[in-house]
Amino acid sequence: MDHVTAADLGPHRLSPVRARYLAAARTAVELLRAPELEQRWDEASVLEEFGVADLAGHLALSGLLLVEMLLDEPDPRAADPITGGRYYARFQGTEDVGSDLNVAVRERSHTIAVHGHEQVATLASEALERLADRLVAEPADRQVATRGVALTLDEFLRTRCVEIAVHVEDLELSIGLGPGLTAADPVPDMPDDVVADAVAVLVDTAIARHGTRAVLTALSRRERDHVDALRAL
Numbered sequence: 001m002d003h004v005t006a007a008d009l010g011p012h013r014l015s016p017v018r019a020r021y022l023a024a025a026r027t028a029v030e031l032l033r034a035p036e037l038e039q040r041w042d043e044a045s046v047l048e049e050f051g052v053a054d055l056a057g058h059l060a061l062s063g064l065l066l067v068e069m070l071l072d073e074p075d076p077r078a079a080d081p082i083t084g085g086r087y088y089a090r091f092q093g094t095e096d097v098g099s100d101l102n103v104a105v106r107e108r109s110h111t112i113a114v115h116g117h118e119q120v121a122t123l124a125s126e127a128l129e130r131l132a133d134r135l136v137a138e139p140a141d142r143q144v145a146t147r148g149v150a151l152t153l154d155e156f157l158r159t160r161c162v163e164i165a166v167h168v169e170d171l172e173l174s175i176g177l178g179p180g181l182t183a184a185d186p187v188p189d190m191p192d193d194v195v196a197d198a199v200a201v202l203v204d205t206a207i208a209r210h211g212t213r214a215v216l217t218a219l220s221r222r223e224r225d226h227v228d229a230l231r232a233l
Helices: 016-033 035-039 052-071 084-089 100-113 117-137 153-174 192-210 212-220
Strands: 143-146 149-152
Touching: 016 035, 016 052, 016 117, 016 153, 016 192, 035 117, 052 100, 052 117, 052 143, 052 153, 084 149, 084 153, 084 192, 100 117, 143 153, 149 153, 153 192, 192 212
Parallel strands: none
Antiparallel strands: 143 149
């Protein structure tokens, strides 16, 4: 799998978004292979009500397997596909660990995690191999449909960069691979451009929910931010 990098695939063959996504997905797969993950598979994670195994299942599912699932469905060809920010802005109950949304996320994640560490890592790794080829072949205007809305493929992949960037950090901290800690076989850092794009999507989410003025206040005058405008997930 070391051959699956944006540089190897070439900028002339992939959009920048697709190249960033594959770089992020490769980092996720490397983390899912980590021996430290296997050692702490049955422990609690840094997320409330989320065990390490289920968090790993969620990273594999939301970051890679779901992309394949949606690409296997027909292109919705919507007249007005939405942005990644508006996609996330539609979510209700993200801050409540007991919300229907979060309970459903944990249940779906568990259906992947029950296969065990080795199988989860294999599922994600094999999905990455297929996606590396598939994303080159998919047309630039390809759309996917999820949760009752349509997004362009590239815009959906930006949301997957959010999922990967956020949950890679969650999982690293959960298994002792956070900043300043040393792994037996170090996991590559998440590329800065992936993190920057994830931040951009989350800011767009905040704007979609609260408006530009509220986000400006949250960024520049926190003492006047009465709606927690930057809380996107």
